Amino acid sequence: MAVSTAQVDPVGESPEHDLTVDELAARVGVTVRNVRAYSARGLLPPPRMVGRTGYYGREHVARLLLVREMLAEGYSLAMIERTLSSAPPTASSATLALHRALLAPWLPPEPEITTGAELAARAGVPEQPEVVDQLVELGLVERLGDGRLRVLDPALLMAGLQVVGLGVPPAALIAAQTQVNQHVAAIARTYVQMFVDTGWRAFVDAGAPREGLEEILATVTRLQPVAAQAVLAAFRTEMATEVAAAVEAALSQLEAE
Template sequence: MVTPGETTPDGDDGELTVDQLARRAGVTVRNVRAYAARGLLPPPRMVGRTGYYGRQHVARLLLVREMLAEGYTLAMIERTLTSAPATGSSATLALHRALLAPWLPPEPEEITGAELAARAAVPESPAVVDSLVELGLVERIGDSRIRVLDPALLTAGIQVLALGVPIEALIDAQARVTEHVREIARTYVQMFVETRWQAWVDAGAPREQIEEIRATVARLQPVAAQALLAAFRTEMAGTVQAAVETALSRLAEE
């Protein structure tokens, strides 16, 4: 363990007090405490009543500051850092952010069950909310309030309801669609891991290629979405045609 005032092997200063940490990262002490309260920083090493911070805390604070400057909210930053290694270096956290941030859904929305029902033009039903919770689409955060994890998906669902589809049928269909989409996501991620990522690891994970890895991940999202949409349109056209032909044949027989 590096003691306060010592120097680490790579030349960085040793452990820092909260005031020194704030100065190093270019933020206020108040911000440091606020970020720590949200879980954005791992706990410091305590000596009596004094906390000492290390390079991993500096790295996290610099990443938080950078993401805030780019327009990310604290909630999105929190989701990005939740699965990040607590002792990650600046390079590790930057790579973690690059791999995860492009795939994060929009900012969650908090509403009441009554507001959700009104927006969907359906009667308020705790059972429906339970089904949405089970699907992982919403979270309960109180007796009457819920957190919509992906507002864009909620908007799409409401548009389907407006077509006259019963909400129970929509929830059942979404559960099946989610399973298929999860498998598609695994396919694309595994493809990336087994090819581009593995090649980088086999080369010794050179730091000079981190930006290239980040760029690859950033391009993967729109390319994968385009490919998925194109395949869906083709399959949808064929499925609709078959269904229409079957329906018309039955109508002609009646």
């Protein structure tokens, strides 16, 4: 996946701090209606209110420019919302560009809208409302109302449905996945800390020089597939060891009987 490292329009660094919503929309090249819609989704921080008039500053310009750029590249508003949710509300255009570039390789897949009945049919099991409740608690699914569900990680859920199709009870799989998620979180922290200690900290200590940005972004982009390959290789080795031990124990029990 290519990561854009271009800085946003210098207008994002305009010294003007007091723009009305009409002036903000004109400066960035979007409609007032879009500005209000993005604000309603939480993509923009609240304006500074003077009486009944809201005034916008450079941080709003920077965010709108980034939203416009990401929409042009094919990102959905949901994906943009996830990208901006962890960015400081007053971040400058340069900070937002760096924030976006660092997170781009790690953005989750687009959510999928479905129903409990559809999930049960795909798994080949009867519909079980309690299983949906567990999926919600696990953070894999969100309720939208009218029986609709938003699946936050369709690939992970599809893998789970395939396991259920092999005859594993959904409750048992969810319990196992809860433990797996804890271990995966620890693995992720290990790799991220490695990156911080060996690359990011030196980059920041050097003043985040522009000439070092490409190398940092290349490292971030390549870290995900390399880390995934390492984890998968280690998992296969450990899985083979555990299966062999389980088979040996089962055969020993059969012989004893």
